[in-house]
Amino acid sequence: MANHTIATNVYVSFLDKKGFLSWFLTTDHKRIGILYLISISLFFLIAGTIALLMRFELLTPASDFVSPHTYNVLFTLHGSLMVFFFIVPGLAASFGNFLIPLMIGAPDVSFPKLNLASYWIYLLGTIIMLFALLQPADTGWTFYTPYSANTDADVILITLGVFVLGFSSILTGLNFIVTIHKMRAPGMTWHRLPLFIWASYATAILQLLATPVVGITLLLLIAERSLGVGFFDPAKGGDPVLFQNFFWFYSHPAVYIMIIPAMGVISEIIPVFSRKPIFGYKAIAYSSLGIAFISFLVWAHHMFTSGISEVAATIFSFLTFLVAIPTAIKVFNWIATLYKGSIELHSAMLYALGFIFLFTIGGLTGVFLGALAADIHLHDTYFIVAHMHYVMIGGTVMGFFGALHFWYPKWFGKMFNESVAKLAWFLIFVGFNVTFFPQFFLGVQGMPRRYATYPEEFQSLMSLSTYGSWILGLGILIMTVNLLKGLFSGEKAPQNPYGSLSLEWQVPSPPPLENFEEIPHVTDWSYGYGKKKEVDA
Amino acid sequence: MTWIPEAASNLAGKVDGVLLVITLISIFFFVLISALLIYFAVKYRRRREDEETPYITGSEPLEILWTVIPSILLILLFVYGFVVYKEMRTPPKDSVDITVTGKQWLWTFDYYNGKKTLNELYVRQNIPVRMIMRADDVLHSFFIPAFRVKQDLLPGRYTQLWFTPTKIGTYDIFCAEYCGTGHSAMLGKVVVLSPEAYDIWEKGIGVDDGAAVASLPPAELGEKIYKEKGCNACHSIDGSIVIGPSFKGLYGRTGVLEDGSSYTADENYIMRSILEPQEEMVQGFQPVMPSFKGILSEDDITAVIAYMKTLK
Numbered sequence: 001m002a003n004h005t006i007a008t009n010v011y012v013s014f015l016d017k018k019g020f021l022s023w024f025l026t027t028d029h030k031r032i033g034i035l036y037l038i039s040i041s042l043f044f045l046i047a048g049t050i051a052l053l054m055r056f057e058l059l060t061p062a063s064d065f066v067s068p069h070t071y072n073v074l075f076t077l078h079g080s081l082m083v084f085f086f087i088v089p090g091l092a093a094s095f096g097n098f099l100i101p102l103m104i105g106a107p108d109v110s111f112p113k114l115n116l117a118s119y120w121i122y123l124l125g126t127i128i129m130l131f132a133l134l135q136p137a138d139t140g141w142t143f144y145t146p147y148s149a150n151t152d153a154d155v156i157l158i159t160l161g162v163f164v165l166g167f168s169s170i171l172t173g174l175n176f177i178v179t180i181h182k183m184r185a186p187g188m189t190w191h192r193l194p195l196f197i198w199a200s201y202a203t204a205i206l207q208l209l210a211t212p213v214v215g216i217t218l219l220l221l222i223a224e225r226s227l228g229v230g231f232f233d234p235a236k237g238g239d240p241v242l243f244q245n246f247f248w249f250y251s252h253p254a255v256y257i258m259i260i261p262a263m264g265v266i267s268e269i270i271p272v273f274s275r276k277p278i279f280g281y282k283a284i285a286y287s288s289l290g291i292a293f294i295s296f297l298v299w300a301h302h303m304f305t306s307g308i309s310e311v312a313a314t315i316f317s318f319l320t321f322l323v324a325i326p327t328a329i330k331v332f333n334w335i336a337t338l339y340k341g342s343i344e345l346h347s348a349m350l351y352a353l354g355f356i357f358l359f360t361i362g363g364l365t366g367v368f369l370g371a372l373a374a375d376i377h378l379h380d381t382y383f384i385v386a387h388m389h390y391v392m393i394g395g396t397v398m399g400f401f402g403a404l405h406f407w408y409p410k411w412f413g414k415m416f417n418e419s420v421a422k423l424a425w426f427l428i429f430v431g432f433n434v435t436f437f438p439q440f441f442l443g444v445q446g447m448p449r450r451y452a453t454y455p456e457e458f459q460s461l462m463s464l465s466t467y468g469s470w471i472l473g474l475g476i477l478i479m480t481v482n483l484l485k486g487l488f489s490g491e492k493a494p495q496n497p498y499g500s501l502s503l504e505w506q507v508p509s510p511p512p513l514e515n516f517e518e519i520p521h522v523t524d525w526s527y528g529y530g531k532k533k534e535v536d537a
Numbered sequence: 538m539t540w541i542p543e544a545a546s547n548l549a550g551k552v553d554g555v556l557l558v559i560t561l562i563s564i565f566f567f568v569l570i571s572a573l574l575i576y577f578a579v580k581y582r583r584r585r586e587d588e589e590t591p592y593i594t595g596s597e598p599l600e601i602l603w604t605v606i607p608s609i610l611l612i613l614l615f616v617y618g619f620v621v622y623k624e625m626r627t628p629p630k631d632s633v634d635i636t637v638t639g640k641q642w643l644w645t646f647d648y649y650n651g652k653k654t655l656n657e658l659y660v661r662q663n664i665p666v667r668m669i670m671r672a673d674d675v676l677h678s679f680f681i682p683a684f685r686v687k688q689d690l691l692p693g694r695y696t697q698l699w700f701t702p703t704k705i706g707t708y709d710i711f712c713a714e715y716c717g718t719g720h721s722a723m724l725g726k727v728v729v730l731s732p733e734a735y736d737i738w739e740k741g742i743g744v745d746d747g748a749a750v751a752s753l754p755p756a757e758l759g760e761k762i763y764k765e766k767g768c769n770a771c772h773s774i775d776g777s778i779v780i781g782p783s784f785k786g787l788y789g790r791t792g793v794l795e796d797g798s799s800y801t802a803d804e805n806y807i808m809r810s811i812l813e814p815q816e817e818m819v820q821g822f823q824p825v826m827p828s829f830k831g832i833l834s835e836d837d838i839t840a841v842i843a844y845m846k847t848l849k
Binding site for chain 2: 067068069072138139140144146147150151152234235240241274275276277278279280281282283305306307310313314317318321322324325328329331332333335336338339340341342343344345353356357360361364365367368370371372373374375376377379380381441444445446448449450451452453454455527528529530531532
């Protein structure tokens with residue numbers, strides 16, 4: 001069981017070595033995790049700032065802050081950066097890298113050099129992306145044809161950036177799958193694996209199988225633009241709906257690449273701060289795989305109004321309802337874990353509870369969009385914008401922030417100011433809801449998305465949404481400053497501040513270079529909190 | 538402010554039914570989940586460090602319960618959504634056909650009676666209409682919130698939707714699929730007329746505000762046309778360049794054309810630019826403007842020029 005003393009014996013932590021090359025050439029999974037963490041956090045802050053600029057333009061109906069073209073560029077950048085550079089690599093690349101070897105009792109991932117290569121590829125993708133900013137695209141992050149095949153803006157560079165990035169995702173997925181199969185410590189059976197590992201495993205499968213499709217699609221788009229081959233542009237004999245099929249065949253599973261790791265994070269945080277075993281372990285573990293599987297079969301629910309056949313729309317609607325079931329199961333299991341617990345509202349726990357609250361709204365509003373008749377009215381309106389942000393911010397970003405606060409002491413060996421963290425959580429939670437909840441009503445009233453200007457009847461709700469974005473921005477700013485400040489002037493973190501049973505908390509903070517002095521022998525799962533009855537075998 | 542736009546078609550009420558049922562079920566589950574969440578978080582909050590907690594790892598009956606009940610509800614919702622959708626996608630045999638073409642950034646409507654309108658769709662109350670839809674350039678989406686209908690327009694392929702307008706009035710048409718710089722200005726109106734008013738419109742006599750329009754001063758009429766016929770999608774009135782040149786200070790300006798010759802934006806040049814936009818292109822602009830031949834009358838153009846003169 002946990003002890004709250006700081007490990008006293010002297011050891012070499014993975015952070016001890018200094019110098020640029022020690023980072024740039026590192027093959028240590030914890031350092032590579034930090035490199036990803038810094039990169040994705042930077043993109044999150046940049047893309048978030050762009051979002052604040054967009055909301056500022058939308059304060060009034062007229063186009064008075066930036067021109068419509070600039071607005072279109074802004075939402076394209078916001079979407080592409082957030083999706084491809086922050087949220088897809090996101091938790092999987094940062095916390096996945098840091099936690100997978102630690103949680104399964106391994107010294108590193110299976111292919112440490114490939115892991116570093118994956119990060120370099122990510123860097124290459126970001127450099128290409130930065131060049132693309134010189135003549136930024138205005139296509140939206142979805143790059144729909146034939147507009148993207150014909151616009152004057154530089155679509156080739158931005159899609160090339162995303163294409164290159166895809167390889168980073170594929171190789172990381174491959175690495176994690178092999179690691180989870182081959183590197184588990186003795187006694188770490190599949191059914192003793194922490195649920196974050198199950199989630200990472202499901203995510204890795206999606207990364208490996210779905211990402212190549214978007215790579216091929218973007219390559220076809222590049223071929224169409226540069227060589228004039230007609231895949232998608234009807235003027236050249238192509239089919240624009242084909243692009244949408246290809247694009248969503250990746251991008252829908254990608255939604256689950258984004259959210260499943262966050263679900264894994266929540267499954268780790270809640271038992272620790274409730275001092276209760278996770279409720280329904282197997283249901284949560286297998287529902288991750290179930291979601292991953294069904295997510296390959298629902299892509300056309302983004303296309304109910306696109307001109308696909310009524311039969312196809314009906315089938316995809318049905319499959320979409322199926323994906324809601326494993327998601328609902330997880331939510332009920334998390335709630336049941338709280339029952340009769342000893343609940344500590346640590347900032348990480350607040351993010352986890354915030355996740356359940358917001359993700360439930362995101363999930364339930366997804367039911368509207370799965371139902372054919374309702375989707376026809378709501379598609380391409382602000383309802384979609386709100387739904388997507390409830391899942392992506394309310395879900396993934398809440399999970400990301402929760403993970404940051406939860407594993408911060410372990411990763412960096414320092415503590416942050418907990419009161420400030422709670423204040424930031426409150427501002428983020430309130431600001432998020434004030435920003436995005438009004439957008440559901442805007443959508444029902446018919447306000448289309450991606451509008452640089454809008455009719456006056458929508459102004460009161462649009463302004464409210466903009467005010468909310470300021471609260472949200474302030475909350476994220478305070479959180480960022482608080483976490484950065486902790487790095488420099490935070491107290492030294494104990495080995496296991498929360499009394500967790502998971503393996504990563506049984507090594508010093510920050511962990512030593514090769515994680516474990518000797519490979520641990522695992523005898524139980526990591527959720528054995530609470531008092532077992534004597535009769536329990 | 539209302540929660541949802543006025544229901545002005547035969548389909549609207551049915552779509553609202555689906556929305557309402559899902560809303561009620563969602564509210565039920567949301568209240569259930571958040572109430573349990575808050576109740577547990579408060580009731581079981583940690584009071585002492587050494588509190589004992591029970592070792593509960595699951596409950597088969599509970600887990601079956603919360604798998605089966607949502608599954609049944611979800612399948613019922615799927616069926617309800619599908620039944621209404623089927624009706625939305627099946628136009629009745631006696632519907633009248635109107636062709637709509639989406640083009641960056643305006644709508645043109647071609648009627649079965651040979652009429653043609655721009656950005657304004659005229660329909661008769663209680664007569665089912667089937668819209669045959671096509672895009673000229675990129676994807677667009679034809680969306681009438683008050684009718685609860687939406688369908689993408691594709692280049693090179695026809696798509697369709699249908700509705701029966703039930704309430705006399707004027708309602709918004711939005712382009713719902715992103716189509717470039719002027720996307721948010723690609724707006725139209727659908728005008729539902731009583732059978733009598735529709736007959737008058739069909740015979741070509743000014744309808745709704747014909748008399749009022751005729752009595753407007755030219756500059757005001759020009760401003761009305763500027764907004765209603767979609768000029769504002771590409772031409773600003775504040776000097777900024779959206780797609781085409783701003784109307785501000787346009788009248789009387791001189792400059793250089795693509796072929797190197799010079800021009801003066803007088804009445805005749807402006808009229809030619811509206812009717813044959815690609816003939817005399819000014820340097821620095823793309824040849825994307827559609828011809829307004831047959832859409833704007835000479836009186837209309839005179840009014841637009843009068844409006845331009847006010848924008849100094």
